[in-house]
Amino acid sequence: MSEPTKSSGSGKSTAETSRRNFLRTSAVLASGIASLAAALSPLRELSDCTTVERFLQNHYKELTPEEMQKVLARITREVEQQYHIRPHVKDYKPMDGVEFVYCLNLTRCIGCRKCVHACVAENNQSRNPEIQYIRVLRMPHGSLDLEKGDHNYAPASVPEKGYFYMPVQCQQCRQPACVKVCPVKATWQESDGITVIDYDWCIGCRYCEAACPYFARRFNWTKPSIPAERLNPNMSYLGNRPRRQGNMEKCHFCIQRTRAGRYPACVEVCPAGARKFGNALDPESEVSYILRNKRVFIQLKEEVGTSPRFFYYFDV
Amino acid sequence: MQSDMIAADRTRWVLSGLSLSFLGLAVGFYFNLWGHLAPQSPIPLVDTNFISNATARMSLADLTRTGGDTSDFDCYTCHEKNKPIKLKFNAEGDVVVPTEHSDIVMAHGRHHRNNNCFNCHDETNLELLQTRDGHHLKIIDSPALCGSCHGPTYRDWEAGVHGRTSGYWRRELGPIERKACPSCHNPHAPAFPPRQPAPGPHLLHPLAQGGVRPERNE
Numbered sequence: 268m269s270e271p272t273k274s275s276g277s278g279k280s281t282a283e284t285s286r287r288n289f290l291r292t293s294a295v296l297a298s299g300i301a302s303l304a305a306a307l308s309p310l311r312e313l314s315d316c317t318t319v320e321r322f323l324q325n326h327y328k329e330l331t332p333e334e335m336q337k338v339l340a341r342i343t344r345e346v347e348q349q350y351h352i353r354p355h356v357k358d359y360k361p362m363d364g365v366e367f368v369y370c371l372n373l374t375r376c377i378g379c380r381k382c383v384h385a386c387v388a389e390n391n392q393s394r395n396p397e398i399q400y401i402r403v404l405r406m407p408h409g410s411l412d413l414e415k416g417d418h419n420y421a422p423a424s425v426p427e428k429g430y431f432y433m434p435v436q437c438q439q440c441r442q443p444a445c446v447k448v449c450p451v452k453a454t455w456q457e458s459d460g461i462t463v464i465d466y467d468w469c470i471g472c473r474y475c476e477a478a479c480p481y482f483a484r485r486f487n488w489t490k491p492s493i494p495a496e497r498l499n500p501n502m503s504y505l506g507n508r509p510r511r512q513g514n515m516e517k518c519h520f521c522i523q524r525t526r527a528g529r530y531p532a533c534v535e536v537c538p539a540g541a542r543k544f545g546n547a548l549d550p551e552s553e554v555s556y557i558l559r560n561k562r563v564f565i566q567l568k569e570e571v572g573t574s575p576r577f578f579y580y581f582d583v
Numbered sequence: 584m585q586s587d588m589i590a591a592d593r594t595r596w597v598l599s600g601l602s603l604s605f606l607g608l609a610v611g612f613y614f615n616l617w618g619h620l621a622p623q624s625p626i627p628l629v630d631t632n633f634i635s636n637a638t639a640r641m642s643l644a645d646l647t648r649t650g651g652d653t654s655d656f657d658c659y660t661c662h663e664k665n666k667p668i669k670l671k672f673n674a675e676g677d678v679v680v681p682t683e684h685s686d687i688v689m690a691h692g693r694h695h696r697n698n699n700c701f702n703c704h705d706e707t708n709l710e711l712l713q714t715r716d717g718h719h720l721k722i723i724d725s726p727a728l729c730g731s732c733h734g735p736t737y738r739d740w741e742a743g744v745h746g747r748t749s750g751y752w753r754r755e756l757g758p759i760e761r762k763a764c765p766s767c768h769n770p771h772a773p774a775f776p777p778r779q780p781a782p783g784p785h786l787l788h789p790l791a792q793g794g795v796r797p798e799r800n801e
Contacts, residue, residue, distance in 0.1 A: 308612050538778070
């Protein structure tokens with residue numbers, strides 16, 4: 268960009284020209300750089316940039332226990348900084364001899380959407396824009412055609428005559444399409460059957476969202492907003508710790524509850540008792556009883572071969 | 584020499600042009616000439632009723648546990664002991680609920696055979712329940728009575744499959760809480776009552792909500 272100073276001519280005039288040229292060029296350059304900086308000012312509004320610590324962090328599976336402690340301390344610090352609440356962040360590991368299975372009774376579900384909001388509260392999902400893991404489809408009687416499902420129903424009271432309700436969330440497939448397409452291995456299936464996401468490893472390409480046949484994955488298009496008074500301080504690394512803009516997220520069977528032996532939030536809140544959760548490898552569990560004795564009719568979209576761990580069943 | 588001068592001039596012009604355009608952009612951003620997109624309409628926080636895990640109603644057991652008002656179950660503050668009670672029936676054969684019990688709606692079953700209070704209540708001791716085979720039960724032990732007619736449902740309930748279970752799926756780590764029949768069903772009108780649904784999803788894009796295209800404002 269600078270002036271060619273080697274240009275020929277008498278020594279004196281060259282020196283004069285180059286001084287003038289130099290001054291002129293540097294003035295133009297300085298003002299140019301200043302205007303460039305000013306023109307880039309919208310970038311200052313970008314927040315939530317990655318930190319060096321997070322950038323250099325290893326993949327979840329490669330973290331040593333000491334490194335994990337450091338990571339959890341960092342997350343605790345970040346949450347405290349942002350929400351002024353000290354969270355309890357833990358990394359829950361899968362239990363031995365456990366395979367989680369979910370059963371949902373379509374005869375009992377009344378479509379009240381309490382599960383949707385209990386899930387949002389438990390798992391620190393963004394409130395605006397809204398991110399919800401569960402969609403309750405209102406379906407006309409006599410059909411299982413998902414095309415006829417409507418999730419925007421808003422009557423004064425439910426259930427309505429002539430409809431049944433079918434909540435859909437992550438089906439925790441045995442052959443998860445989302446895991447197959449992830450280019451950076453940021454999502455994988457754990458030994459207890461839960462498909463998890465390492466939010467710090469996710470690059471936000473949304474391939475998994477496109478691959479999922481159940482529309483179970485949600486993307487943080489903007490920085491998630493959670494009012495501090497609704498923040499759930501019991502957090503897990505792979506579960507409900509606050510996400511960042513550009514992260515993918517989805518139902519993880521409330522890892523922070525279920526790996527501590529408790530029922531997921533949606534089970535606890537269902538007023539109709541339509542939701543059942545447990546260990547399929549335990550013959551005494553509720554889900555084993557359902558799979559043995561009830562009319563378990565589908566794994567949703569059975570034909571796509573994902574083999575969900577989420578079963579819909581009927582009474583009678 | 585000549586070409587060098589031309590090249591230098593061109594560089595100067597390009598640089599000045601770039602500077603000017605950057606300056607223009609900066610001025611534009613500074614005075615906010617293009618405006619910002621209208622912010623997303625606020626989404627109200629959901630009512631905490633929708634995230635509470637309260638059951639559909641409170642049974643006597645729930646009221647006793649939470650220290651609620653159980654005076655409805657003190658039969659002998661009004662009734663006299665050992666005095667037989669006469670039920671009145673109307674022309675259709677339905678029991679006439681006395682005004683003292685006007686909060687009770689008799690709607691147990693779609694037929695009218697379950698209209699006799701003493702199908703379930705014990706006429707000799709009002710604080711007890713009676714099964715069809717003559718057993719007496721306390722009011723808080725009602726599931727066995729319900730199960731005497733609703734066998735398959737009772738079997739499912741015992742297995743933890745009918746009704747709400749909460750607490751710990753892993754029994755070694757903590758207790759499980761199983762709600763009894765009257766925590767959800769009113770024994771006099773047991774059909775599960777309709778309720779108001781929680782708000783549906785607010786979609787990200789205002790147009791998808793049937794809204795208007797966002798206005799650009801200053």
